[in-house]
Each structure stands twice: as C-alpha cells, then as structure tokens.
Amino acid sequence: MAIVATQSPAAYLARLEALLTDVEQWSRAKGVITRRYASVLDEEAYGCYEASGLQLLLGDGRLLATLVPVGASIIAAKGRVDLEGTVDRAILVDWDPGGPVFETAIRIGDTMQTHTQAIYKGVKDSGWYWVESRELSRAHRLNESLFLDLLFLVSDYDLRP
Amino acid sequence: MTSALEQLDAIWRTWRLQHDALRVVLRTIQGRSVTTRAPGTLAKTLYEEAVSAQCERDIRACQKTAAEFAVLGMWAVFERLLLQRLGSECHKMLEEPANTFNAAVTAKVAGDVEYWKIDQALDLIKPLFLDARLIGQAKQIKQYRDWVAHRNPRKSTPPQTDPGMAHVLLKELAKALDTPTP
Numbered sequence: 001m002a003i004v005a006t007q008s009p010a011a012y013l014a015r016l017e018a019l020l021t022d023v024e025q026w027s028r029a030k031g032v033i034t035r036r037y038a039s040v041l042d043e044e045a046y047g048c049y050e051a052s053g054l055q056l057l058l059g060d061g062r063l064l065a066t067l068v069p070v071g072a073s074i075i076a077a078k079g080r081v082d083l084e085g086t087v088d089r090a091i092l093v094d095w096d097p098g099g100p101v102f103e104t105a106i107r108i109g110d111t112m113q114t115h116t117q118a119i120y121k122g123v124k125d126s127g128w129y130w131v132e133s134r135e136l137s138r139a140h141r142l143n144e145s146l147f148l149d150l151l152f153l154v155s156d157y158d159l160r161p
Numbered sequence: 162m163t164s165a166l167e168q169l170d171a172i173w174r175t176w177r178l179q180h181d182a183l184r185v186v187l188r189t190i191q192g193r194s195v196t197t198r199a200p201g202t203l204a205k206t207l208y209e210e211a212v213s214a215q216c217e218r219d220i221r222a223c224q225k226t227a228a229e230f231a232v233l234g235m236w237a238v239f240e241r242l243l244l245q246r247l248g249s250e251c252h253k254m255l256e257e258p259a260n261t262f263n264a265a266v267t268a269k270v271a272g273d274v275e276y277w278k279i280d281q282a283l284d285l286i287k288p289l290f291l292d293a294r295l296i297g298q299a300k301q302i303k304q305y306r307d308w309v310a311h312r313n314p315r316k317s318t319p320p321q322t323d324p325g326m327a328h329v330l331l332k333e334l335a336k337a338l339d340t341p342t343p
Contacts, residue, residue, distance in 0.1 A: 075322040103292035
C-alpha cells in the first residue's frame with residue numbers, strides 16, 4: 001500500500017511517541033519486554049501514515065498486551081490508543097485540560113448566560129486518559145500506577161506492587 | 162412506550178453485559194476462570210471443540226463487533242427520535258394553519274421529514290443547542306455508523322468512537338430533543 005499522507009498528524013504522532021516511551025520505561029522496570037512495530041493508519045482526515053505500536057511480552061515470549069494506535073481523528077478527543085490484552089481492551093484518549101465539554105445557555109431576562117460543563121471529572125492537564133466510569137463521569141490521567149492497573153485489567157496479569 | 166433515553170441506556174447496558182460475558186468466556190477458554198473450568202461449562206457451545214487460539218481471536222473480534230453494533234443501535238434510536246421530533250414540529254404548525262394552502266404545504270413537509278438527509282435534519286435542531294460542536298459530533302457518529310454498516314476496506318476510516326462516548330453524546334442530544342420548546 002502506498003503511504004501518501006495528505007496532512008501529517010504530527011501532534012498525534014508526537015504524543016504517541018511520548019506515550020510509548022513512558023510505557024517502555026514502566027514495562028522494563030517490571031521485567032516486561034517491549035517490542036515496537038509499525039502500523040499504517042488510513043484516516044479520512046489525514047490520509048495514510050505510519051504510526052508505531054508496542055507489544056508487551058513476558059520473558060518466555062508470551063504476549064501480555066499490545067498498545068495499538070487507533071488514530072488522530074477521534075470523536076471528542078485528539079487521539080486514541082487501545083491497550084489490547086488477552087481478555088479485554090482499555091481505551092486511552094488524548095485530551096486537553098478539562099477534556100470534552102457540553103456548553104448550554106440559559107436566558108435570564110434579555111441576556112443569555114452560557115455554562116460550560118465538563119463531561120468527565122478529573123481531567124486537569126493535557127495527556128492520555130482512561131475513563132474509569134461513564135456512570136460516575138470519572139477519568140484518570142495515565143501514569144505508571146494506572147498503567148499497571150490497566151495491564152491487569154486487560155490481561156489478568158498482575159505486576160502491581 | 163419506552164422513551165429514546167431509556168432505549169439508549171438499555172443498549173449501553175446490553176453492550177456492557179455482552180462485553181463482560183465475552184470476557185468470562187475468554188477467561189474460561191484460557192483456563193483462568195475464577196470458578197475454574199467446571200466440566201460441561203462449554204458443552205453444546207461453539208467453544209466446545211474449538212481450537213483455543215482461534216477461538217480467542219474470534220471472541221476478541223466479536224468484542225470489537227459488539228462495540229460497533231452498540232453504536233449502530235444507539236444511532237438508530239437517536240435518528241428515530243430526531244425525525245419524530247421534526248415531524249411533531251410540523252404537526253404543531255398544522256394545528257393552526259394560516260390558510261388551506263399553508264396547511265397543504267405543511268402536511269407535505271411533515272410527510273417528507275422521513276426522507277430528509279440526516280445532516281440537514283441535524284442542522285435544523287441547531288437552535289436547540291448552543292454548542293455547535295455537539296451537532297458536529299452527531300454528524301461524525303453518523304459517519305461512523307455508515308462506515309460500520311457499509312464497511313468498504315478501500316475507504317479511509319472516519320472519526321472513530323466507542324459505545325461509551327457515543328452514549329454520552331447521543332444522550333445529551335436526546336435530552337434536548339425530548340424537552341418541549343416553549
């Protein structure tokens with residue numbers, strides 16, 4: 001397949017690279033072997049482009065999980081990467097501070113007052129987030145501790161201290 | 162009659178249950194079930210004589226398909242609500258038509274609502290929402306729905322979503338459509 005990008009999703013690729021670097025570091029500290037692979041994404045918004053994924057393996061070669069780049073064109077997010085394990089998948093989305101919001105307007109007399117409501121609580125900084133609970137509107141920014149929780153969630157393999 | 166909001170919640174709950182049920186099956190096949198693999202657990206199912214690795218791949222593919230179909234179902238519920246709401250606006254006008262000509266034109270418009278392009282129908286509800294992004298996101302979910310329904314491997318992927326985000330966005334739109342305008 002010819003790889004012809006109509007526009008480089010450079011920002012997504014930069015954030016993806018930062019994510020993979022973090023995960024490589026966290027994995028190595030737990031004795032998990034990491035292996036990058038190249039995948040080709042083909043999005044209406046950007047055309048075809050290459051993005052790296054990351055396989056996480058145990059010492060005996062068993063695959064624990066894979067970080068799969070999904071794309072930069074995501075509804076209500078700036079990008080998405082899925083952590084696909086042996087029993088489940090965790091969706092990581094790239095959000096700006098505040099995350100996705102709803103704006104509503106209330107008319108008071110002759111003036112309109114707008115009100116912005118964050119869809120998810122806990123989105124303070126920009127970064128990769130995982131939604132813990134849709135019902136409670138709670139999301140968490142990815143860090144080493146959450147990564148190990150998610151790895152357990154998707155693979156049933158517990159590396160947490 | 163079940164409301165559109167209840168139907169959206171029902172699809173969301175059904176998908177969650179499907180997802181977790183498939184997770185239990187995966188664990189059972191992998192021999193990691195919490196209750197251990199009791200004799201007969203997989204009897205008379207597709208998994209009974211399946212090769213484990215292939216079966217695991219099939220179930221993981223099924224998890225993805227179930228997520229896509231959940232969004233497809235949510236969109237169908239939302240689209241019906243949208244067209245019903247536009248139709249009811251026309252019928253309100255028919256209650257007090259200016260004259261017989263006006264009544265005839267309005268009746269024709271009311272009858273044609275079902276055949277309007279969804280993007281045009283979504284543009285019509287903009288006055289109900291200050292946040293134009295929400296209308297834009299609904300159009301993107303429609304693109305995603307079309308991609309799932311008519312998947313063409315030669316076509317690039319539209320903006321992606323998941324059942325959770327689709328549920329949040331479509332429910333917010335449905336709430337506004339469910340609220341009568343003064």
